[in-house]
Amino acid sequence: MLGVFTLVIAVLVVIVAGTSVAIIAVRVLRQARHRRIAALAAGPRRALLNFVADNGEQGGPDLVAIPDEAWQAAEPGALALLGKLRGEAHRALVSVFLRRGVARRALGNLHSRSRVRRAKAAQVLGDLELRQAVPELCRLLTDRHLEVRVVAVRALGRIGDPAAAWRLIAALDRSDQIPSLLATHTLVQLGPEAEVTLSAALDHPQARVRAVCLDALGLLGAAGSVHRIARVLTEDGTLDVRVAAAANLGKLGTRAGLEPLTAALTPATRPTALRTAAAKALGDLGATSAVPALAALLDDEQFWVAHEAAHALRRLGPAGQDALRAVIEQEAGRARSAGVGAHARPSSAAGHAREALALAAVAAAAHEMATVG
Amino acid sequence: MSSDVIREVLRVSDWLIFAYFVALNSSYLVLILMAGLEFGKHLRRAPFAGADDMFRSPLTLPVSVIVPAYNEGAGIVAAVQAMTSLRYPRYEVVVVDDGSSDDTFERLRAQFDLVEVPRVVPGEVPYRSHVLSVHVARGHPETLTVVRKTNGGKADALNVGINLARHPLICMVDADSVLDPDALLSVAKPFGDDPLRVVACGGVVRIANGCKVVGGRVVDVRMPRQWLIRVQVVEYLRAFLMGRSGWSRLGGLVVISGAFGIFRRDLVVKIGGMAHDAIGEDAELVVRLHHYLREQGADYRVIFVAEPVSWSEAPASLRVLGRQRQRWHRGIAEILGKHRAMIGNPRYGRIGLLALPYYVVFELLAPFVELAALVLLPLGLWVDAVDLAFAWRFALVAYGYGLLISLFSLFIEEVSFHRYPRWSDLLRGVLAAIIENFGYRQILAVWQVSGAAHAWQGRKPVWGTMHRQGFDESPPRDSVGVAP
Amino acid sequence: MSNILLVEDDPDIRHLVSYRLTRAGFTVTEAADGVTALHEARGEPPDLIILDVRMPRMSGLEVCRELRAGARTALVPIIMLTARARQQDLEQAYAAGATDYVVKPFSPRELVDRVETVLARVTG
Numbered sequence: 011m012l013g014v015f016t017l018v019i020a021v022l023v024v025i026v027a028g029t030s031v032a033i034i035a036v037r038v039l040r041q042a043r044h045r046r047i048a049a050l051a052a053g054p055r056r057a058l059l060n061f062v063a064d065n066g067e068q069g070g071p072d073l074v075a076i077p078d079e080a081w082q083a084a085e086p087g088a089l090a091l092l093g094k095l096r097g098e099a100h101r102a103l104v105s106v107f108l109r110r111g112v113a114r115r116a117l118g119n120l121h122s123r124s125r126v127r128r129a130k131a132a133q134v135l136g137d138l139e140l141r142q143a144v145p146e147l148c149r150l151l152t153d154r155h156l157e158v159r160v161v162a163v164r165a166l167g168r169i170g171d172p173a174a175a176w177r178l179i180a181a182l183d184r185s186d187q188i189p190s191l192l193a194t195h196t197l198v199q200l201g202p203e204a205e206v207t208l209s210a211a212l213d214h215p216q217a218r219v220r221a222v223c224l225d226a227l228g229l230l231g232a233a234g235s236v237h238r239i240a241r242v243l244t245e246d247g248t249l250d251v252r253v254a255a256a257a258n259l260g261k262l263g264t265r266a267g268l269e270p271l272t273a274a275l276t277p278a279t280r281p282t283a284l285r286t287a288a289a290k291a292l293g294d295l296g297a298t299s300a301v302p303a304l305a306a307l308l309d310d311e312q313f314w315v316a317h318e319a320a321h322a323l324r325r326l327g328p329a330g331q332d333a334l335r336a337v338i339e340q341e342a343g344r345a346r347s348a349g350v351g352a353h354a355r356p357s358s359a360a361g362h363a364r365e366a367l368a369l370a371a372v373a374a375a376a377h378e379m380a381t382v383g
Numbered sequence: 384m385s386s387d388v389i390r391e392v393l394r395v396s397d398w399l400i401f402a403y404f405v406a407l408n409s410s411y412l413v414l415i416l417m418a419g420l421e422f423g424k425h426l427r428r429a430p431f432a433g434a435d436d437m438f439r440s441p442l443t444l445p446v447s448v449i450v451p452a453y454n455e456g457a458g459i460v461a462a463v464q465a466m467t468s469l470r471y472p473r474y475e476v477v478v479v480d481d482g483s484s485d486d487t488f489e490r491l492r493a494q495f496d497l498v499e500v501p502r503v504v505p506g507e508v509p510y511r512s513h514v515l516s517v518h519v520a521r522g523h524p525e526t527l528t529v530v531r532k533t534n535g536g537k538a539d540a541l542n543v544g545i546n547l548a549r550h551p552l553i554c555m556v557d558a559d560s561v562l563d564p565d566a567l568l569s570v571a572k573p574f575g576d577d578p579l580r581v582v583a584c585g586g587v588v589r590i591a592n593g594c595k596v597v598g599g600r601v602v603d604v605r606m607p608r609q610w611l612i613r614v615q616v617v618e619y620l621r622a623f624l625m626g627r628s629g630w631s632r633l634g635g636l637v638v639i640s641g642a643f644g645i646f647r648r649d650l651v652v653k654i655g656g657m658a659h660d661a662i663g664e665d666a667e668l669v670v671r672l673h674h675y676l677r678e679q680g681a682d683y684r685v686i687f688v689a690e691p692v693s694w695s696e697a698p699a700s701l702r703v704l705g706r707q708r709q710r711w712h713r714g715i716a717e718i719l720g721k722h723r724a725m726i727g728n729p730r731y732g733r734i735g736l737l738a739l740p741y742y743v744v745f746e747l748l749a750p751f752v753e754l755a756a757l758v759l760l761p762l763g764l765w766v767d768a769v770d771l772a773f774a775w776r777f778a779l780v781a782y783g784y785g786l787l788i789s790l791f792s793l794f795i796e797e798v799s800f801h802r803y804p805r806w807s808d809l810l811r812g813v814l815a816a817i818i819e820n821f822g823y824r825q826i827l828a829v830w831q832v833s834g835a836a837h838a839w840q841g842r843k844p845v846w847g848t849m850h851r852q853g854f855d856e857s858p859p860r861d862s863v864g865v866a867p
Numbered sequence: 868m869s870n871i872l873l874v875e876d877d878p879d880i881r882h883l884v885s886y887r888l889t890r891a892g893f894t895v896t897e898a899a900d901g902v903t904a905l906h907e908a909r910g911e912p913p914d915l916i917i918l919d920v921r922m923p924r925m926s927g928l929e930v931c932r933e934l935r936a937g938a939r940t941a942l943v944p945i946i947m948l949t950a951r952a953r954q955q956d957l958e959q960a961y962a963a964g965a966t967d968y969v970v971k972p973f974s975p976r977e978l979v980d981r982v983e984t985v986l987a988r989v990t991g
């Protein structure tokens with residue numbers, strides 16, 4: 011028994027010593043590797059930066075001639091630089107990558123068996139904003155692994171080719187889903203030419219797809235789709251989709267949204283989420299003819315409906331703010347005539363109105379400070 | 384005759400204790416392995432993780448950062464300034480002044496040009512105090528809100544903050560925490576990556592003592608000067624960084640630090656916000672969240688991110704440290720008691736069958752076993768139930784295994800994050816690992832046992848007085864809550 | 868020959884912009900963080916400052932405010948490099964005292980053009 015113990019202790023000592031050595035070794039190796047890479051990359055990095063700074067006018071052939079090992083060391087930094095530049099400098103940098111075959115390798119790696127490699131390749135192609143990669147990236151939208159699909163979606167957004175829109179929408183229709191916000195952001199990046207596809211997708215059987223397309227249309231400012239969206243607001247079968255339709259009608263800011271949004275406010279039996287979204291949207295819309303409808307909501311039973319109505323009125327400018335003040339005065343008047351005066355407990359409507367007016371005053375002051383200073 | 388029985392009993396207990404230590408350390412080995420795998424996976428995927436995209440996207444979910452503050456006058460301005468300049472696209476900071484008796488509010492008012500607004504406070508989450516006034520920063524009303532209320536404790540302050548939070552994600556941060564600039568982005572990212580399932584995400588807390596803090600940012604990471612705090616650094620690496628990452632990977636994360644955690648606001652509201660009567664209100668919230676979501680049969684995840692980081696000041700004196708650990712252990716005991724229906728209950732999946740029982744056996748009872756060892760082993764020696772040769776080997780193996788685990792943590796830390804650049808700090812870490820297992824844990828066990836005892840006796844909690852002086856040699860503030 | 872203080876923590880961007888400005892005929896002083904930048908600016912006030920908003924240790928906004936508060940540096944034109952161009956980011960930049968801004972990702976050529984425009988506006 012004792013012998014076993016002694017053996018175990020011996021083993022422990024060995025492992026403890028071994029681990030301590032390993033810790034030191036890891037640090038030494040890592041520092042050495044960093045030094046080596048930095049040294050290797052120094053020359054190419056400088057040449058690359060100067061080339062880019064000159065907008066690609068000089069030094070191209072030298073960059074192509076850099077030995078592979080040195081280039082490998084400098085590549086991560088160069089890739090990081092891609093995201094920081096625009097215009098001619100960006101194009102110059104991309105040309106270097108292309109001439110060194112980076113894009114070719116990445117396109118090849120899209121078929122790799124390792125998902126990390128596939129994802130990395132997709133990321134590089136997105137950073138390079140390589141339009142030729144779009145068909146291959148679209149193919150990646152049906153990849154087995156979610157993380158690869160996510161990188162493909164991001165890359166397609168970065169490249170911004172509207173031809174990818176319908177493939178993207180089709181890819182949303184899966185059980186293991188790409189995050190909706192990511193999909194929306196990418197669709198927006200595809201630009202106004204994607205609007206037609208998005209508008210058509212408003213009839214898609216999946217609620218999630220409809221919601222994503224609505225959000226994308228709203229952010230794109232697709233005023234042409236406003237009637238379609240208004241129809242979704244009144245007729246769609248899923249609440250979340252109708253809420254999205256309301257929010258985006260507000261973002262679009264066209265007059266055609268006024269009527270359906272106002273209709274969505276009442277009766278009070280409508281879902282709270284919808285009424286809240288409609289109230290908020292009317293504030294975004296900016297049509298002062300909505301003021302009476304919103305003012306009527308200030309004493310609504312649902313906290314968030316009243317809250318959004320008050321803040322919508324605030325955003326509707328002087329007309330809305332007058333309505334807020336009217337509510338406060340009305341209540342003060344009622345208190346006076348009831349002989350209660352200062353003992354009156356403020357109603358929730360007055361509370362929301364006061365809050366909105368105070369924030370309006372602060373915002374006005376802030377705006378003034380920014381423009382003067 | 385009876386002395387033979389005693390001897391036999393002691394012998395058996397000593398072996399049982401030994402087996403316990405082996406099991407405890409082996410479980411940590413598993414967790415560390417899991418953590419190592421998780422870090423590797425995370426680091427390999429960094430090139431295409433999309434953090435930059437998240438920062439630039441206009442759709443990234445906005446966050447309300449809630450900061451409860453009580454008598455934080457000395458550091459509150461620097462803290463809030465740092466918190467309002469984090470790298471995140473859209474977020475607000477809600478500071479809740481929990482009836483401070485010092486100049487906490489005045490300093491904020493002067494620095495940020497606060498102006499009062501009559502905000503209507505929603506009552507979605509119950510709170511027990513009075514909200515005195517709500518203020519916003521005149522220059523940017525959308526980004527900073529400061530609430531003054533009557534004193535009600537940290538949980539109450541958080542609840543008021545939750546009520547006034549405008550965004551779908553809420554991040555609860557201690558007023559004396561120092562956040563890395565990308566901390567909010569990292570801790571909110573899981574919600575963006577897996578929006579349908581992620582409900583809560585905890586960030587790692589590291590020890591700020593000894594680090595150079597400039598303008599609310601940790602600029603230089605160094606080991607603290609006192610051995611007592613150095614030991615805590617190693618302990619935090621092992622128990623919190625490795626332990627929690629491991630549990631996160633296993634799907635059994637039960638505790639998220641109150642010093643730095645982010646939650647979905649709608650779910651927190653649904654389960655009623657923070658509990659007022661709990662001493663470890665941050666951990667209690669997570670357990671209750673598990674309870675609720677399992678009952679609903681929801682497919683959900685609670686995550687832990689290991690980087691970047693929130694930095695907190697650790698106790699510098701044995702007395703303050705003891706009180707802190709007493710409180711933490713009391714918190715564990717109370718939470719496990721309150722939610723005992725979940726323990727061992729298959730209805731609660733991995734939480735009920737794996738995580739909570741583990742907490743009972745290897746977290747709650749660990750200090751008891753630790754103390755038992757300290758008593759029974761010498762006793763066994765004295766009555767000749769065990770001989771000296773056995774005893775010292777026993778101790779060496781039991782505690783040596785623990786040392787090995789601490790060293791493994793340091794190794795994984797060196798491979799993945801290597802936050803301590805100086806060689807001298809590395810050496811200090813190794814030495815601290817030795818002290819942690821031969822001395823520190825045994826001493827701590829005393830307070831931990833007393834904390835659990837307090838919980839079971841139902842004693843009234845005693846809050847330490849808070850001295851806030853900043854990140855220096857002076858005694859730190861007594862922080863509230865369970866282990867970070 | 869105008870003297871420009873370039874405050875940027877990213878060494879690649881710093882090198883790139885510095886190179887381009889030098890080629891365009893300016894003298895460039897580089898600073899990798901806000902503390903160094905303030906030190907340089909107060910020591911010898913430059914003709915123009917290019918300032919990155921997001922930096923460790925001290926954010927660009929803080930540096931800008933500090934510069935505006937100092938007697939020798941209050942009138943030096945400041946161009947901020949900012950990663951986001953939403954209304955409130957720009958308002959924040961102007962409120963801190965920036966003269967102009969350039970959004971990242973940026974074109975080095977445009978930055979140099981902007982520098983020349985601002986200098987012309989100030990001296991002209």
